[in-house]
Amino acid sequence: MTSLLDLWDDPQPHDAAWNMAADEVLLRHATRPLLRVYRWSRPAVSIGYFFRLPADAPDSTGSREFVRRWTGGGRVLHGDDFTYSLIVPRAAPESLFSPVESYRWIHGHLCAALCDAGHAAVLVAPAPQSSPADAARDAECFQAPVASDVLVAGRKVAGAGQRRSRHGLLHQGSVQGVALPENFAAVLASRLAEEARLTAEKDFKEYEEEIEALAREKYATEAWLHRA
Numbered sequence: 001m002t003s004l005l006d007l008w009d010d011p012q013p014h015d016a017a018w019n020m021a022a023d024e025v026l027l028r029h030a031t032r033p034l035l036r037v038y039r040w041s042r043p044a045v046s047i048g049y050f051f052r053l054p055a056d057a058p059d060s061t062g063s064r065e066f067v068r069r070w071t072g073g074g075r076v077l078h079g080d081d082f083t084y085s086l087i088v089p090r091a092a093p094e095s096l097f098s099p100v101e102s103y104r105w106i107h108g109h110l111c112a113a114l115c116d117a118g119h120a121a122v123l124v125a126p127a128p129q130s131s132p133a134d135a136a137r138d139a140e141c142f143q144a145p146v147a148s149d150v151l152v153a154g155r156k157v158a159g160a161g162q163r164r165s166r167h168g169l170l171h172q173g174s175v176q177g178v179a180l181p182e183n184f185a186a187v188l189a190s191r192l193a194e195e196a197r198l199t200a201e202k203d204f205k206e207y208e209e210e211i212e213a214l215a216r217e218k219y220a221t222e223a224w225l226h227r228a
Helices: 014-027 099-116 182-193 201-219
Strands: 002-009 034-037 044-046 065-068 076-078 082-089 121-123 151-152 155-165 167-177 193-198
Touching: 002 082, 002 182, 002 201, 014 034, 014 044, 014 065, 014 082, 014 167, 014 201, 034 182, 082 182, 099 121, 099 151, 099 155, 099 167, 182 193
Parallel strands: 002 034, 002 193, 044 065
Antiparallel strands: 034 082, 044 076, 082 167, 121 151, 151 155, 155 167
């Protein structure tokens, strides 16, 4: 558990490229851990940075928005899920955890928050052949549990991808298939930190142009979506 955390439970839905750009920009500027909970302006599907696409099509996304994450992992459907990002700046000691340690640390607190919400959640046990770093790059994320993913009644309900940079750690996660209370963002924040400080969109207004530029110039481009 970290000592102090900013919580931004953003009620305003955004498009897929904006959501991905926001996480990257906020990682550049965060001075303490930030839990961002966000919504989608329409149903979307995200794929991990290393996800391999068919040569002739982005995937069977139907009417969903399609976006490639900066983090790893497989293919995730968004819209009805609880989508969150945890940003841990370089100055925070938790940013120095190994990928396996940070995944287990974050999902351990998420598991406790789900138990607080009335679900008998457990972590997937470690196994030599199963770790977040080795998750199948072409897999449907919620059909391919790896070590420290979260299960309820034997079914995967939470997974995530991570990215490390010189600025710190970005953990992008999704919780699906379980009913959550309206205050679940605060419940999760209380598990992750001794104290959570509520923030709002106005606290991040200074980064708005940077986010919009990154969404337009990176996450919405064909070069990024179809990178080899």
